[in-house]
Amino acid sequence: MASSRSFKDDFDPNLLRNVRVPDLGKDHRPTHASTLLAWYARPKDGDLVVELGCGIGIVSAYLAMNHDIVVYSIEKNPLLADAAHETVRLNSLEGRMFVHNVSCEQVRMAFEAEKFDLVICNPPHHLTGVPSPSKLRSESRSSNLKEAETFIEATFYLLRNRGKFVFVLSCEHLMFWTKKFLERKLQPKWLVPVYGEPKRNAVLMIVKGVKNGGIGLKIEPPVVLKRA
Numbered sequence: 001m002a003s004s005r006s007f008k009d010d011f012d013p014n015l016l017r018n019v020r021v022p023d024l025g026k027d028h029r030p031t032h033a034s035t036l037l038a039w040y041a042r043p044k045d046g047d048l049v050v051e052l053g054c055g056i057g058i059v060s061a062y063l064a065m066n067h068d069i070v071v072y073s074i075e076k077n078p079l080l081a082d083a084a085h086e087t088v089r090l091n092s093l094e095g096r097m098f099v100h101n102v103s104c105e106q107v108r109m110a111f112e113a114e115k116f117d118l119v120i121c122n123p124p125h126h127l128t129g130v131p132s133p134s135k136l137r138s139e140s141r142s143s144n145l146k147e148a149e150t151f152i153e154a155t156f157y158l159l160r161n162r163g164k165f166v167f168v169l170s171c172e173h174l175m176f177w178t179k180k181f182l183e184r185k186l187q188p189k190w191l192v193p194v195y196g197e198p199k200r201n202a203v204l205m206i207v208k209g210v211k212n213g214g215i216g217l218k219i220e221p222p223v224v225l226k227r228a
Helices: 032-041 058-066 078-090 104-110 135-141 145-158 171-183
Strands: 048-052 070-074 097-100 116-121 159-170 186-195 202-211
Touching (some): 032 116, 032 202, 058 070, 058 078, 070 104, 078 097, 104 145, 116 145, 145 159, 159 171, 159 186, 171 202
Parallel strands (some): 048 070, 116 159
Antiparallel strands (some): 159 202, 186 202
16 A cells, blocks of 8 residues: 655645634644644545544634535634634635534534544643643643543544544553554554654654554654754
8 A cells, every 4th residue: 555645745834824813822823733634634525524623723724725625623612613713704614614612522412423534633632741821721732531532432423434534642642542543443544753853752643544444554754843
């Protein structure tokens, strides 16, 4: 099986620069993880896509602007969901991007099962430890292991058989996520390690997988955010 990306697809840290979003200040700004998710998701034309924990909707908006798809964006925080609605308006994406102010635990009330071709997610990376003193920053970047499982359950419920999922995860908790993916028959198939600097340990991992997929894993060439 050929690699799912090629040299022409090298990571562009400025990928999201043309997406207009409301400014919520320093407590909520797009990160490298957001850009990595937008870069690697690569939906096919006609795909029905859902983003879990969309924040202000910048990744969903980028995908809707650059692919022939419809994106549903799920965000539990009312302030961020309102900002995502504004992102839809700023980029004239009415009819192509739909924002739902629901949590992962509530997706069964909002959507029918196995509705989507692709589920994407940049979940909170800090699952243990002391949360940020900023409530908004803490809610969007910090969580706990129990809540993290709700992202897995939502992915399993929303994704059609043989549909794909893409997550950007902290390496610190990669084994936790992998274990939970496998428990719900969400088979990781491609991994992309992401390094902050060439001679340091990887900081993030892009995981792409298939619901009810077979065993078989490819580790793709790494992404280095800062070149030597």
